[in-house]
């Protein structure tokens with residue numbers, strides 16, 4: 001009798017395990033619309049154009065329309081009132097990075113919500129793993145940062161333009177990074 005109950009338990013836990021396995025291996029219930037994937041891929045390609053890890057790589061983004069002249073931007077809760085102010089900050093940060101690091105790399109991920117089938121406009125939550133090597137040779141990995149970004153198609157420029165960029169580093173700039 002006790003054996004019987006024990007066997008039943010094993011049988012039912014086997015069934016539960018089988019159900020769980022079939023759930024995990026089943027085709028995803030949510031398949032992304034093509035526009036969403038396009039917006040995510042675009043955003044990941046944009047990150048290296050904005051990430052100020054040299055004194056020059058990010059400059060074009062402030063001139064070619066990628067960043068809207070009326071952009072709403074914030075970094076770690078600090079609001080910028082104009083694109084020029086944002087650029088000034090980027091300039092200071094890039095100078096600090098260039099003077100203190102040998103390299104500073106980012107591996108971006110994106111989760112987007114497109115508002116049109118082509119993914120020309122929408123919202124993106126971006127996150128990036130970061131790592132760097134100081135001029136002294138110390139290597140830091142597992143830094144992280146994230147941004148909420150609004151994207152709007154500009155019909156005049158015929159391209160996606162970033163109208164909002166709210167970035168949060170958690171905790172700000174990673175505790176062990178050389179400038180924290």
Ligand SMILES: *[C@@H]1O[C@H](CO)[C@@H](O)[C@H](O)[C@H]1NC(C)=O
Pocket residue numbers: 048051053054102103104105106107
């Ligand atoms: C800047 O970042 C990009 C993307 O992570 C990376 O490929 C490149 O090596 C970095 N350059 C420097 C100088 O850190």
